Amino acid sequence: MNEKIPGGGNGCGNGRRRFLKAAGMAAAAVAAQSLLSRLAAAASPPVAPAAGPGADTSRILGGTGFRVATIGFGAMTTRDPDVIRYAIDRGVDYVDTADCYMGGENERIVGRALEGGYRAKVVLATKVHIAPPDKMIASVENSLRSLKVDVIDIMQLHGISSEGEVLDGNAREALSKLIGQGKIKVAGVTTHGGQETVVRAVMKHGFYKTVLVSYNFRSEAALTGAIREAGEAGVGVIGMKTQAGGYPVAAGSALSPHPAALAWVLGNPGVATTIPAMVSFAQVDENITARGKRFGWLDRKTLARYEALIGDRHCTLCGVCSGHCPNGVDVSAVLRSLTYAEGYGQETLARETYRALGEIDRSAAACGSCGGCAVRCRVALDVRSLASRAHAALS
Numbered sequence: 001m002n003e004k005i006p007g008g009g010n011g012c013g014n015g016r017r018r019f020l021k022a023a024g025m026a027a028a029a030v031a032a033q034s035l036l037s038r039l040a041a042a043a044s045p046p047v048a049p050a051a052g053p054g055a056d057t058s059r060i061l062g063g064t065g066f067r068v069a070t071i072g073f074g075a076m077t078t079r080d081p082d083v084i085r086y087a088i089d090r091g092v093d094y095v096d097t098a099d100c101y102m103g104g105e106n107e108r109i110v111g112r113a114l115e116g117g118y119r120a121k122v123v124l125a126t127k128v129h130i131a132p133p134d135k136m137i138a139s140v141e142n143s144l145r146s147l148k149v150d151v152i153d154i155m156q157l158h159g160i161s162s163e164g165e166v167l168d169g170n171a172r173e174a175l176s177k178l179i180g181q182g183k184i185k186v187a188g189v190t191t192h193g194g195q196e197t198v199v200r201a202v203m204k205h206g207f208y209k210t211v212l213v214s215y216n217f218r219s220e221a222a223l224t225g226a227i228r229e230a231g232e233a234g235v236g237v238i239g240m241k242t243q244a245g246g247y248p249v250a251a252g253s254a255l256s257p258h259p260a261a262l263a264w265v266l267g268n269p270g271v272a273t274t275i276p277a278m279v280s281f282a283q284v285d286e287n288i289t290a291r292g293k294r295f296g297w298l299d300r301k302t303l304a305r306y307e308a309l310i311g312d313r314h315c316t317l318c319g320v321c322s323g324h325c326p327n328g329v330d331v332s333a334v335l336r337s338l339t340y341a342e343g344y345g346q347e348t349l350a351r352e353t354y355r356a357l358g359e360i361d362r363s364a365a366a367c368g369s370c371g372g373c374a375v376r377c378r379v380a381l382d383v384r385s386l387a388s389r390a391h392a393a394l395s
């Protein structure tokens with residue numbers, strides 16, 4: 001459950017402005033077709049993986065040289081180091097954090113979890129924002145101290161959304177220096193916006209060995225294709241936000257959708273591993289059941305039911321509406337903030353993420369007085385209503 005789009009996310013605002021284009025149409029006209037597409041997506045995993053005892057429980061992480069279990073650990077919201085250790089004891093061997101999660105505290109929590117011999121059992125990934133090289137290097141050195149490690153396996157450029165950022169000279173200079181100094185092993189990127197563009201740019205330009213991408217059963221088909229091609233091209237693809245918001249399932253529901261959602265993601269052979277966010281021992285126990293799991297008819301039904309529950313509120317971060325709002329609202333980031341509150345149940349993270357948008361005038365403050373919403377959502381969300389709800393709850 002994790003992801004940086006223009007201006008903010010995960011409490012990690014980077015203050016980068018983007019140019020906006022004016023455009024837009026109402027979403028209602030596409031509602032029926034969109035619903036059919038979404039149900040079709042749930043019904044059709046990208047490719048059924050091999051399954052059965054011992055089958056497909058770990059994969060090669062592109063050109064990094066690492067082989068990792070298909071269920072990793074997204075630590076963004078984890079406060080108890082014992083939960084991370086519990087997962088590692090059960091074969092989870094990929095841990096993802098960021099310098100900015102919990103204002104820096106999350107790296108220190110991960111650092112505590114990796115004491116006592118646990119560090120050697122995992123591939124450790126964290127993140128840094130694009131900045132002048134000396135600032136990026138200082139940020140990575142701070143991460144090394146917070147994590148209490150000598151080397152970070154994967155240092156990811158945080159929240160990029162364009163080919164230009166994949167080619168950014170400052171980032172390449174800093175990360176190359178850090179690799180040369182032995183402080184990091186490989187460089188990767190993360191993206192929540194312009195995802196297909198970023199995945200294809202990483203494939204095209206090399207240097208970055210991994211891409212962390214928001215990907216779940218509600219994602220667009222074009223992203224599925226790009227991920228598959230990237231995997232074939234030797235890019236290590238890591239899936240985040242794999243459970244489409246992690247919304248609580250209504251009391252009385254027979255089955256949790258989460259293992260099914262993970263199995264759907266891992267049905268794409270281009271995905272090497274996933275990083276569902278986990279805050280409890282029970283979540284670890286549940287998610288690791290998706291290792292080697294075949295996506296079957298029951299999973300299809302489960303996801304269709306989950307889709308019906310979340311379809312009117314979950315933004316897939318596809319970026320299709322980017323620039324549609326004439327008032328500059330960063331719709332996908334606003335709705336991601338709302339998901340942090342209503343899906344993850346992470347109020348603090350939701351407020352941090354939303355308020356970072358306010359700092360760069362991309363919040364939903366304008367929605368309340370807007371005459372009519374110009375944003376056309378790919379999955380027919382009522383953007384104005386959801387954005388206004390986010391503003392009321394999180395500003």
Ligand code: SF4
Nearest residue numbers: 325367370373374384
């Ligand atoms: S309702 Fe909000 S998101 Fe929609 S066009 Fe108006 S200001 Fe933009």
Ligand code: SF4
Nearest residue numbers: 315316319321377378
């Ligand atoms: S609001 Fe709709 S179109 Fe925009 S990013 Fe979210 S799902 Fe895609």
